[in-house]
Structures are given as C-alpha cells and as structure tokens.
Amino acid sequence: xxxxxxxxxxxxxxxxxxxxxxxxxxxxxxxxxxxxxxxxxxxxxxxxxxxxxxxxxxxxxxxxxxxxxxxxxxxxxxxxxxxxxxxxxxxxxxxxxxxxxxxxxxxxxxxxxxxxxxxxxxxxxxxxxxxxxxxxxxxxxxxxxxxxxxxxxxxxxxxxxxxxxxxxxxxxxxxxxxxxxxxxxxxxxxxxxxxxxxxxxxxxxxxxxxxxxxxxxxxxxxxxxxxxxxxxxxxxxxxxxxxxxxxxxxxxxxxxxxxxxxxxxxxxxxxxxxxxxxxxxxxxxxxxxxxxxxxxxxxxxxxxxxxxxxxxxxxxxxxxxxxxxxxxxxxxxxxxxxxxxxxxxxxxxxxxxxxxxxxxxxxxxxxxxxxxxxxxxxxxxxxxxxxxxxxxxxxxxxxxxxxxxxxxxxxxxxxxxxxxxxxxxxxxxxxxxxxxxxxxxxxxxxxxxxxxxxxxxxxx
Amino acid sequence: xxxxxxxxxxxxxxxxxxxxxxxxxxxxxxxxxxxxxxxxxxxxxxxxxxxxxxxxxxxxxxxxxxxxxxxxxxxxxxxxxxxxxxxxxxxxxxxxxxxxxxxxxxxxxxxxxxxxxxxxxxxxxxxxxxxxxxxxxxxxxxxxxxxxxxxxxxxxxxxxxxxxxxxxxxxxxxxxxxxxxxxxxxxxxxxxxxxxxxxxxxxxxxxxxxxxxxxxxxxxxxxxxxxxxxxxxxxxxxxxxxxxxxxxxxxxxxxxxxxxxxxxxxxxxxxxxxxxxxxxxxxxxxxxxxxxxxxxxxxxxxxxxxxxxxxxxxxxxxxxxxxxxxxxxxxxxxxxxxxxxxxxxxxxxxxxxxxxxxxxxxxxxxxxxxxxxxxxxxxxxxxxxxxxxxxxxxxxxxxxxxxxxxxxxxxxxxxxxxxxxxxxxxxxxxxxxxxxxxxxxxxxxxxxxxxxxxxxxxxxxxxxxxxxxxxxxxxxxxxxxx
Numbered sequence: 001x002x003x004x005x006x007x008x009x010x011x012x013x014x015x016x017x018x019x020x021x022x023x024x025x026x027x028x029x030x031x032x033x034x035x036x037x038x039x040x041x042x043x044x045x046x047x048x049x050x051x052x053x054x055x056x057x058x059x060x061x062x063x064x065x066x067x068x069x070x071x072x073x074x075x076x077x078x079x080x081x082x083x084x085x086x087x088x089x090x091x092x093x094x095x096x097x098x099x100x101x102x103x104x105x106x107x108x109x110x111x112x113x114x115x116x117x118x119x120x121x122x123x124x125x126x127x128x129x130x131x132x133x134x135x136x137x138x139x140x141x142x143x144x145x146x147x148x149x150x151x152x153x154x155x156x157x158x159x160x161x162x163x164x165x166x167x168x169x170x171x172x173x174x175x176x177x178x179x180x181x182x183x184x185x186x187x188x189x190x191x192x193x194x195x196x197x198x199x200x201x202x203x204x205x206x207x208x209x210x211x212x213x214x215x216x217x218x219x220x221x222x223x224x225x226x227x228x229x230x231x232x233x234x235x236x237x238x239x240x241x242x243x244x245x246x247x248x249x250x251x252x253x254x255x256x257x258x259x260x261x262x263x264x265x266x267x268x269x270x271x272x273x274x275x276x277x278x279x280x281x282x283x284x285x286x287x288x289x290x291x292x293x294x295x296x297x298x299x300x301x302x303x304x305x306x307x308x309x310x311x312x313x314x315x316x317x318x319x320x321x322x323x324x325x326x327x328x329x330x331x332x333x334x335x336x337x338x339x340x341x342x343x344x345x346x347x348x349x350x351x352x353x354x355x356x357x358x359x360x361x362x363x364x365x366x367x368x369x370x371x372x373x374x375x376x377x378x379x380x381x382x383x384x385x386x387x388x389x390x391x392x393x394x395x396x397x398x399x400x401x402x403x404x405x406x407x408x409x410x411x412x413x414x415x416x417x418x419x420x421x422x423x424x425x426x427x428x429x430x431x432x433x434x435x436x437x438x439x440x441x442x443x444x445x446x447x448x449x450x451x452x453x454x455x456x457x458x459x460x
Numbered sequence: 461x462x463x464x465x466x467x468x469x470x471x472x473x474x475x476x477x478x479x480x481x482x483x484x485x486x487x488x489x490x491x492x493x494x495x496x497x498x499x500x501x502x503x504x505x506x507x508x509x510x511x512x513x514x515x516x517x518x519x520x521x522x523x524x525x526x527x528x529x530x531x532x533x534x535x536x537x538x539x540x541x542x543x544x545x546x547x548x549x550x551x552x553x554x555x556x557x558x559x560x561x562x563x564x565x566x567x568x569x570x571x572x573x574x575x576x577x578x579x580x581x582x583x584x585x586x587x588x589x590x591x592x593x594x595x596x597x598x599x600x601x602x603x604x605x606x607x608x609x610x611x612x613x614x615x616x617x618x619x620x621x622x623x624x625x626x627x628x629x630x631x632x633x634x635x636x637x638x639x640x641x642x643x644x645x646x647x648x649x650x651x652x653x654x655x656x657x658x659x660x661x662x663x664x665x666x667x668x669x670x671x672x673x674x675x676x677x678x679x680x681x682x683x684x685x686x687x688x689x690x691x692x693x694x695x696x697x698x699x700x701x702x703x704x705x706x707x708x709x710x711x712x713x714x715x716x717x718x719x720x721x722x723x724x725x726x727x728x729x730x731x732x733x734x735x736x737x738x739x740x741x742x743x744x745x746x747x748x749x750x751x752x753x754x755x756x757x758x759x760x761x762x763x764x765x766x767x768x769x770x771x772x773x774x775x776x777x778x779x780x781x782x783x784x785x786x787x788x789x790x791x792x793x794x795x796x797x798x799x800x801x802x803x804x805x806x807x808x809x810x811x812x813x814x815x816x817x818x819x820x821x822x823x824x825x826x827x828x829x830x831x832x833x834x835x836x837x838x839x840x841x842x843x844x845x846x847x848x849x850x851x852x853x854x855x856x857x858x859x860x861x862x863x864x865x866x867x868x869x870x871x872x873x874x875x876x877x878x879x880x881x882x883x884x885x886x887x888x889x890x891x892x893x894x895x896x897x898x899x900x901x902x903x904x905x906x907x908x909x910x911x912x913x914x915x916x917x918x919x920x921x922x923x924x925x926x927x928x929x930x931x932x933x934x935x936x937x938x939x940x941x942x
Contacts, residue, residue: 046531334860349874352841362865363533364884367856371884375869378877 001057002039008063009148015065016149018117021124024131031137031147041141050325050357051267051296056239059209061181064094065151085418087169087199088113094174095182095212096152110159113168116185119155126157130189134217134245136271143243146215150185153214158194158224167197167227167416172212174238179209186216190224190252197227199419202263204235211239218244220252222276228256229414231423234263236291243269248308250276257413259423260287260295261430267296277307283314286410288430290319299328303336306366312343315410317403317431318354326358328373334365343373348380348406380406403431490547496520499647502547506616506651509623519636519646526640532803533832533864534772536745539710546648546681604664610694611656612667615683618654625656629687633716633751633780641712641774642749645681649714652682657692657723666922668697684715688723690756695726697925709733711770712747721756721783726764728921730929733769735800738827743771743800750777754786754812762789763806764920766929771800776834778807781815781846788817791917795933796829796861805835805852805866810843810876819850822914826857832864839876846876854884855913857906 009016009032017025040057041048090113091098097115104114104122112119120127137144154170174180190196204210220226226246234240240263246254260266272281287295301310316324330341347356360373380402388398407427414420490501499520503513528539605612611622619626636646657663688694711733719725727750736743746769752761763777779788790806808817817837825831833852854863865882887909895905911918911933918926918933 337859347871349871349876352844352873352875354874356869356871358869358871360865360867360880360882362854362882362884363862364854364856364864365860365862367859367861367886369856369884369886372882373865374879374881375867376877376879377869377871378879379874 001061005145005149006036012065016151018151019121021120021128023128024120027132028148031144034137034144035141035148038141038144047298047327051294056211056265059179059211061211062176062178063181085169085416085422087167089169089171090154091171091173092154092184094176094180095184097154104155109162111162111164112155112157114155115152116155116187117152127187130217130219131187134219134247134273135215136245140243140269140271142213142241143215143245146183146185146213146243149183150215151183153185153187155186156188156196156198158190158196160191161193162191163195164197167199169199169201172200172202173205174210174212175205176208176210179211182210182212184212184214186214188216188226189219190221190226192221193223195225197416198229199416200228200230202230202232202234202240204238207235207237209237212241214240214242216242216244218246218254220246220248220254222250222252224249224252226252226254227415228254229416229419230256230258230268232258232260232263232266234266236262236264238263239265241267244271246270246272246281248272248274248276248279248281251278253280255282255413256284257410258285258297259411260285260289261426263293263295265294267298269298270300272299272301272310274301274303274305274308274310276305279308281308281310283312284410284413285314286407286427287316287324288407288427289316289322289324291322292320293322295322296325297327301330301341303330303332303339303341306335306337306339309340310342313410314345315347315406316356317348317350317407318356319350321351321353323355324357326375327361328359329361329363330371330373332364332366332369332371336366337368339366339369339371341369341371345375346406347377348403349377400431404428407431490545492545493542494544494546494648498546502648502650505547506619508619511623511627512619515631515636516647519643522637523640523643523647526643528640532774532834533830533866534774534801534803536772539745541644544710547650608661608664609658610661610663611654613654615649615652615654615685622654622656625687626654626685629685629716629718633718633753634714634749639749641747642714645683645712645714645749649681649683652684652713654684655686655694655696657688657694659689660691662692663694666695666697680711680713682713684713686717686725686727688719688725690720691722693724695728695922697922698727698729709744710747711744713749715748715750715777717752717761719752719754719756719759719761722758723756724760725752726762727752728764728925730766730925731769731773735769735798736771738798744769745772746770747774750775751780752778752788753780754783754788756783757785759783759786760788762791762920764791764917765793766918766921767792767794767802767804768933770802773802773804775804776806778809779817780809780811781817781843782811784812785814786812787815790817790819790821791920792821793824793914793917793929793933794821794831795824796826796831798827798829800829802830803832803834805833807836808838808848810839810846810848813842813844813846815843815846817848819848819852820916821852822917823852823854823863824857824910824914825854825861825863828860830862830864832866834866836868836870837878837880838870839872839878841872844873844875848878850880852882853913854882855910856884856886
C-alpha cells in the first residue's frame with residue numbers, strides 16, 4: 001500500500017496539487033517526505049500498540065483523484081433520520097463535497113460554508129492563514145498521509161462575533177462498489193467571539209470495504225465557542241481513522257462528543273492545544289461495540305498556557321469479541337499554573353472475549369495544578385442490580401436499565417435536544433440489540449443489492 | 461507565604477547526602493570491559509558449577525543482540541558497557557567465626573550506615589547477611605534459621621551447597637531473555653542472596669540484607685532468589701546506601717520470588733543510593749528487574765518500597781498471579797529531588813481465578829526532578845473474578861519538577877474489576893494554613909503533611925525499616941541534615 005501511494009503521489013503530483021496554494025503544496029511535500037520515510041504506523045509505536053492497521057492495508061484500495069460527482073441531488077442520496085433536527089446540511093460523498101446548488105456559499109452574516117477544494121481556489125489568502133497551523137503531521141503518521149493527499153472536504157469560516165443559529169450537519173457517506181481509500185480534510189475556523197455547532201455523521205450506504213483517513217483542523221479564536229458532535233454509525237467493513245486537531249485561543253470553549261455505535265474499525269484521535277488562558281475544553285465519548293469491532297480513542301491535551309480547564313469522559317460497553325482502546329494524555333507544561341485537568345474512562349465488558357486497553361496518562365511539569373484521572377473496567381454493580389431486581393424487574397430489564405443509565409452520562413451532554421433524544425433512542429435500541437437490525441434495514445433502503453439479515457435472536 | 465515556601469524548597473534541595481563516605485578495602489577486580497572471557501573469569505573466580513557458566517554465556521550471547529530500552533521517561537548519557545568493571549570482591553574472602561575478626565574498617569562502615577550488626581543479634585532479632593560489593597561478609601543467626609531448615613545465604617554459597625535448587629528456580633521468573641538489563645545481569649551477576657523456606661515453616665526472623673556499592677567504576681549486579689514452599693511465610697528486607705562517586709555507577713539487579721501454595725512472601729526495600737549532586741552530576745543508575753510469581757493457590761506476595769535515592773531509577777517490581785485466589789500488593793513511596801529521575805511502578809498480571817491485587821503508589825517530586833509512575837494491570841481471559849485497585853498520587857513541591865502517570869489497563873474478561881485513580885497536586889494551602897495557625901513552623905508543617913501523605917505505604921514496612929524510611933523522608937524533604 002505504501003509503495004502504491006508513493007508511486008501515485010509522484011505520478012499524479014499535479015492532479016493532487018490542483019489549485020492549492022504554494023504554501024499548501026509545501027505542506028504536502030513535507031508531509032509526503034515524512035510518510036515516505038516512516039510509512040504507515042506499526043504496532044511497534046506506542047500510540048499504535050493495540051491497534052494494528054496491517055490487515056486493512058492488505059486490501060487493494062482504489063484511490064480516486066478526480067471528483068466524479070459534482071452536482072447531484074443530495075436529498076435523494078441520503079435523508080437524515082433525525083426528524084426534528086433543523087440543520088444546515090452538507091454532504092460529502094466518497095471524500096468529495098457534493099451539492100445541490102453551489103459548492104461554496106457565503107451567508108449574509110459573512111459565514112462561508114462549502115467545499116475545501118473550491119475554497120482553496122476562491123479564498124487562498126484566508127486559507128493560508130490557517131491550513132496546516134493546527135495539524136502536526138510530524139507527530140501523527142496518518143495526518144501526514146492525509147496532508148500529502150487531501151483534495152477536498154468541508155470548509156467553514158465563521159467571522160468575528162457571528163453566532164451561527166443553526167447547527168451545521170456534515171454527512172459523510174461512503175458508497176462505492178469497490179474498496180475505496182479516502183482522505184478528506186475538514187477545516188473549521190471560528191473567529192473571535194463566534195459560536196458554531198457542527199454535527200458530523202459518518203454513514204455508509206453499503207457494507208463494502210472502505211478506508212477513510214480524515215483530518216480535521218479546528219481553530220477556536222478568542223471567546224469562540226465550538227461544539228462538535230460526531231456520530232459514527234458505519235458498516236462492519238469500514239475503517240475510519242479520524243485525526244482532529246484543535247487549537248484554542250484565550251477564553252475559548254470547545255466541546256467534542258463522539259458517539260460510536262457501529263463501525264468495523266474506528267480510530268479517533270484528538271489533539272487539543274490550549275495556547276492561552278481561560279480556555280475550557282471538554283471531550284466526551286461513548287462507544288457501544290460488538291462482534292469484531294475495534295474502537296480506539298486517543299486524546300492528547302496540551303496545556304501550553306496557564307489557567308485552563310480540560311475534561312475527558314469516555315465510556316464504553318463491549319460485547320462479543322469487540323476491542324476498545326482508550327489513551328488519554330494530559331500534558332501540563334512548565335508555567336501552566338492553575339490548570340485543572342480531569343480524565344475518566346469507564347468500561348463495561350459483557351463477555352470474556354471482549355478486551356479493553358486503557359491508558360489514562362498524565363504528564364505534569366507545573367506544581368499549582370489540580371489533575372486527576374481514573375479508569376475502571378468491570379461489570380454492572382451487583383448491588384445496584386439487586387436493588388432494581390428487588391423492585392420487581394427481571395434480570396434482563398434490570399441489566400438494560402443499568403446500561404442505559406451508564407451510557408446516559410455521556411449522551412446527556414449533547415445540547416441539541418433533537419439529537420440528544422435521537423441518540424438516546426439509538427443507544428437504547430443498540431443496547432437491546434435492535435439497532436443493527438434497524439440499521440441494516442435503513443442501510444439497504446437505497447441499495448440495489450439484496451438485503452441479508454444477520455439477526456442474533458438471543459438478543460431480542 | 462510564597463517566599464517562605466521558596467526558601468524552604470531551596471533548603472529541601474540543599475540537604476546533603478548523609479551516607480557519602482567511601483571505605484578503602486583492597487579489591488580483587490575483573491579487567492575492564494565485557495567479553496566472554498570476563499564471564500569465564502567471574503565464573504571461575506567464584507568456582508561455579510558448569511551449568512552456571514553455560515547460563516551466563518547464553519545470557520551474554522542474547523544480550524549482545526539486544527538494544528538498550530529507550531521508552532522510559534528518563535534521560536542520561538549513553539553507557540559504555542565496555543568501560544565498566546564487572547567484578548570486584550574484597551580481597552580476602554573472610555570466613556569469620558565471630559565479628560571480632562572482621563576488618564574493623566568494614567565494621568565502621570556498617571556503624572555509619574546505622575546497621576547495629578552486633579546489637580541486632582540480641583535486640584532486633586534480625587539476621588543480617590551484609591553484602592559488601594558483591595561478596596557476603598557477615599552472617600548472623602544462621603543457626604536459628606538452620607534449625608527450621610531455612611536456607612539464607614549468599615548466592616555463591618547456595619551455588620556450591622544447593623546447586624539443584626538454584627538450577628530449578630533461577631531464571632524461571634525473570635528469564636535472561638526478559639529485557640536488556642536482566643540479560644546483562646544474568647551474564648555477569650556477581651553475588652546476591654538466596655532464601656529458601658521449606659514447607660510449612662514460618663520464618664521466625666525478619667531476613668535482611670544490606671547492599672552497598674563500594675569500589676569505583678564497578679556496577680553491582682546482584683541476584684536475589686526467594687523460594688517459599690507450600691504454606692511457608694517469610695518477610696525479607698533489603699536496604700541500600702552508596703558512597704559519593706563522580707562517575708555514574710550502574711546497578712542492574714534481579715530479584716526473583718517464587719511463592720508456592722498458601723505461601724506468603726513480604727519483600728520490603730529502602731533504596732537510598734547516592735542521587736548525584738545538585739547539578740545532576742554523578743549518582744547511581746538503578747536499572748532493576750524485580751518480579752514475583754504466585755505459583756500456587758492462595759499464595760501471596762507483597763512489595764513495599766521506599767525510593768529516595770539514585771540519579772535514575774528504572775524499576776518495576778511485578779507480580780504474576782498464576783495460582784487461583786492468589787493476591788499481590790505493591791506499596792511504593794518514591795521521592796525525587798534536585799535532578800533525580802525516577803520511572804517506577806509495577807505490573808500485575810492476573811492469570812488465575814479470583815486473583816486480587818492492590819497498588820498504592822505515592823510520588824513526591826521536588827527540585828528539577830522528574831517522577832513517573834508506569835504500571836500495567838492485565839487480566840487474562842481465564843482470570844475470572846479478578847480484582848485490582850490502583851491508586852497513584854503525586855505531590856509536587858516546586859514549579860520546576862514533573863510528575864507523570866502512565867498506567868496501562870488491559871482487561872480480557874467480563875468478571876474482572878479493574879480500577880485506577882490518581883491525583884496530582886501540590887501541598888494544600890488549607891492544610892498548611894491549619895498547621896501554621898496551630899503554631900507549627902513551615903518546615904514542620906510540610907514534613908508533617910508529607911509524612912501523612914506517605915503514611916499509607918510507610919505503615920506497610922516492617923518496624924525496623926519504617927524508622928529508617930521516615931528518617932530518609934525527613935532528610936529528603938525537611939532540609940534537616942541528619
């Protein structure tokens with residue numbers, strides 16, 4: 001795979017570069033050199049110790065360097081099933097921005113939303129100020145690969161003081177008969193004092209093999225507020241590697257909330273740099289995985305300046321042979337006094353074949369700090385079970401009630417009501433074993449292929 | 461108050477090493493460098509059985525294929541392994557009937573260290589097997605122990621007298637292939653202690669060994685092997701101090717513990733090697749492999765350690781809980797000051813059913829030091845109903861030091877419960893204020909709070925050790941030169 005990518009880059013350099021600015025191309029070249037030297041991350045690297053990419057890389061992936069979609073009716077392609085959710089919806093199909101009207105819109109308040117490829121053409125100066133400033137391809141192998149190859153993705157610019165009144169919904173769809181390898185890049189710039197909510201949904205329309213390597217850069221300037229929700233509900237054969245770089249300026253507030261309901265292979269990395277005081281950064285995550293799924297959450301928070309607060313809460317329930325990895329790292333640099341950082345990871349294992357690797361790391365060089373971390377792996381509290389059962393519930397209901405309560409702590413952090421209700425019901429269905437059935441139904445509604453059901457009746 | 465604090469912290473940093481003296485005893489040394497010849501020299505010098513030499517050579521050949529590990533959160537200049545002397549022993553190996561015959565200079569060394577060798581016989585009831593630069597010199601209470609069938613002797617003596625036991629157990633817990641330093645130790649180890657507690661025997665004494673690095677440029681490579689047969693009990697103590705040296709000294713020991721069914725082993729250590737001066741010059745490199753195995757059902761091993769010394773500590777006393785219902789404990793206080801670096805912690809590997817482990821680790825860092833906890837808790841698929849609780853707290857005493865926590869939790873079955881919690885903070889202003897308004901001075905208050913903070917671990921030490929450990933904490937933290 002590595003050789004093919006290197007060869008492709010050298011051969012199609014001009015196509016990949018397209019209309020990117022010289023700065024972007026310099027970034028590409030640098031990242032490419034890095035990828036050429038280091039290749040894909042192996043399990044000998046500390047951060048990839050429990051997540052092995054090798055089986056994935058044996059697939060013959062197709063890489064499309066040209067946008068073959070352009071103008072299509074996005075509503076026909078996919079309809080969001082969260083009914084009351086009023087959003088400004090954007091669709092990315094197989095890594096390319098698809099649109100019904102225009103690839104890039106500028107709203108009356110100055111907000112720019114649209115395709116990154118188009119934005120690189122129209123607003124090169126604006127992009128050059130930001131692109132690559134948050135991403136660290138030197139530290140993240142997959143981000144280096146993305147930086148070398150990215151062509152399109154989502155671009156959002158919210159000018160100073162603008163409060164975007166509707167959440168932006170990004171629907172990332174993979175629909176291809178052949179295995180595809182995608183490298184979308186998203187950039188979100190929240191100017192001074194602005195507010196924005198982004199709902200990021202990852203879906204697949206088929207159960208075909210795909211590999212998405214996303215990089216997202218988020219810039220939260222002074223007093224800005226960014227809420228980022230990510231709902232991952234992919235097919236069994238999809239692989240999703242997402243690296244999100246967040247850069248926070250003075251008094252900004254960033255919240256991320258990742259809910260992983262389905263997906264064959266999922267790895268989410270968040271790299272959060274807090275570069276000025278008064279910042280708040282909250283990261284929540286919930287993963288409910290079964291069969292052979294693998295979910296890996298990596299969070300690195302760099303407190304590079306004093307007086308900020310960060311918080312991580314990740315919870316997971318694992319069934320069958322699923323495997324979960326959590327690695328949270330808090331770095332408090334020298335002089336970053338009055339930092340408060342909390343980290344928590346709780347897991348419930350339902351079977352003996354499921355596996356959890358959790359590493360809540362703290363690296364602290366300042367003394368006036370309040371840092372704590374905790375991790376638990378276990379099962380449902382037998383005393384609480386007894387209490388619920390003593391109230392007349394059967395064991396199955398008691399168990400479900402407790403699991404739903406366990407998951408709710410994360411779901412309740414979602415501030416968009418329609419989405420929260422929807423996720424609540426999805427989690428509930430998921431825990432009752434209904435979601436996979438429901439999903440197969442939804443997933444196949446638009447598909448020409450015959451539907452096959454693989455229902456585990458014991459869970460009903 | 462901040463000024464006072466700073467002043468105090470400076471004082472804390474300036475407390476001098478109490479045990480910095482050097483005994484001039486003639487040494488019998490191996491030539492500098494490490495080759496198969498060096499190993500043959502050591503083995504011949506010690507008159508070892510053939511299997512031992514073969515073991516050493518196998519380890520050496522394996523060691524040559526290994527690379528020094530770099531993952532620990534420590535920094536030091538590369539070690540030239542060919543520039544070290546791998547064997548040194550006091551010239552005349554004394555075999556004394558009574559203590560009067562012992563080299564008076566040596567006795568003086570022990571006096572300074574505060575080991576009451578003579579008094580211990582009567583008062584403390586502690587049998588001491590003092591290792592002076594690798595070769596055991598004095599032993600007491602051998603007879604009492606012999607009555608119970610307990611073997612407590614130097615490793616070389618055990619090799620002569622009980623080669624079968626050594627052959628059976630050595631390298632079973634830490635094979636020479638385990639890591640870089642265990643391979644090195646297996647190739648060149650000079651001496652150490654051997655403890656064997658027969659079936660059903662409860663060792664009547666606290667066994668204790670004091671190690672000292674003495675000659676310049678010699679690494680000390682001891683090897684300790686403790687075997688507790690079915691239903692036996694032993695408490696073993698080890699303490700270290702080292703004299704001031706300019707060049708860094710390498711210390712790569714191995715400790716192996718085997719506990720059979722229903723056996724219990726308590727291993728306590730106070731480590732106070734010379735940490736180097738305030739600029740970080742000199743000091744001992746302490747790269748130790750310690751591991752115990754709870755082989756049989758209901759067996760129990762506990763590690764208790766107080767780490768105050770060494771320029772660099774790289775130490776993870778681990779436990780393999782293989783027998784069903786076995787349990788393991790790890791209690792640690794690690795203090796770093798000036799430019800000391802410590803990367804220490806434990807591994808608890810749960811293999812048997814209903815196994816239990818507890819980890820309590822307290823890190824205290826001051827000056828420009830770095831103190832890391834690195835630990836692994838792993839439960840295998842078969843370790844049903846296993847239970848772990850870990851707590852590792854860090855206390856920061858200055859704005860130039862670092863405290864880090866790197867826990868790893870790998871859980872492979874549904875009925876295990878693994879919990880980890882940690883906090884990092886500085887001394888609470890409220891607690892300080894409370895102490896001050898009760899009329900305790902700043903120094904006393906910090907001492908009181910730190911001692912209280914470490915109490916949970918110190919209380920696990922045997923009585924004799926707890927006193928020394930508290931003294932060490934005071935030296936390191938209260939700035940009171942002892």
